[in-house]
């Protein structure tokens with residue numbers, strides 16, 4: 001919808017014929033964006049060749065679990081001039097690869113043509129043209145600026161960044177913290193607990209990100225603090241909603257079934273748990289979420305464990321995380 005507002009002819013690709021028909025004939029996508037009217041310049045197809053051939057830019061927005069398969073399908077129709085952007089927040093499950101790595105492999109393309117678009121941007125608000133700010137990051141500033149030009153509108157403000165690792169890690173890990181925020185709210189805890197989760201969550205995100213090569217400044221930007229705040233506090237967040245349902249005592253598979261949309265934080269918890277071991281990074285909130293989701297730990301015990309951790313000197317810990325001298 002943002003691209004259509006900038007007068008691009010937009011072709012959406014979907015596997016679902018009925019959904020494509022609804023978009024083309026009624027300009028609606030009722031399952032995912034109830035009530036929103038889509039711009040006329042958007043049309044949908046189930047034919048990948050039709051969607052991608054000759055496109056100036058391709059935006060991948062599949063769930064992380066489907067990114068490789070979707071990119072593989074699109075690859076034959078993408079040429080060297082195409083700018084490839086993704087808006088997916090997660091890692092590949094087994095390989096623990098970031099999404100730009102998956103795209104670079106499948107599209108056999110130069111990282112300078114790849115861009116990640118991230119930041120606080122619930123689709124429900126973007127489609128209503130409510131003020132939204134995002135960041136586009138690429139190894140190439142020029143590619144990031146091309147993406148900025150394509151997406152920027154009076155309602156959708158786009159910042160550039162060249163820290164692809166930081167933007168991707170921040171966008172993925174905030175979903176774990178949002179699951180935690182939903183659990184906390186669902187258990188009846190208050191604003192103090194949520195502020196603690198956000199603050200200590202950001203420390204955890206930054207710690208892993210820096211170990212993976214990110215620039216620490218990215219975490220105080222839109223992909224970091226910005227997306228963390230919106231996902232932990234918005235009623236639109238699927239991760240937050242899934243966390244609050246878990247607090248009601250529902251089993252994980254029941255929660256995922258009821259959501260009917262991707263809850264990236266679940267797979268990301270597993271991936272981040274493995275990454276924290278791989279990079280030797282302490283991630284206490286992720287650790288507790290992992291136990292709640294996959295080892296039947298009760299959420300209340302998880303909170304007790306977090307609150308009962310060894311005493312810490314805040315400034316010493318943050319200095320070490322940020323590589324500063326205390």
Ligand SMILES: NC(=O)c1ccc[n+]([C@@H]2O[C@H](COP(=O)([O-])OP(=O)(O)OC[C@H]3O[C@@H](n4cnc5c(N)ncnc54)[C@H](O)[C@@H]3O)[C@@H](O)[C@H]2O)c1
Nearest residue numbers: 015032061062063064066087088089121122123261262264
């Ligand atoms: N919804 C948002 O507001 C929002 C905002 C920013 C980023 N994201 C990110 O975008 C990604 C997708 O999220 P979403 O909200 O669109 O999820 P969704 O669950 O609402 O929709 C996912 C779509 O992908 C399709 N899909 C699933 N597996 C597929 C496959 N193997 N091949 C082709 N299509 C497949 C589903 O049928 C569905 O149409 C996630 O990584 C999410 O974190 C979402």
Ligand SMILES: O=P(O)(O)OC[C@H](O)CO
Nearest residue numbers: 119120121122237238239
């Ligand atoms: O609905 P969620 O929890 O997947 O969050 C969507 C976006 O990442 C918010 O920026």
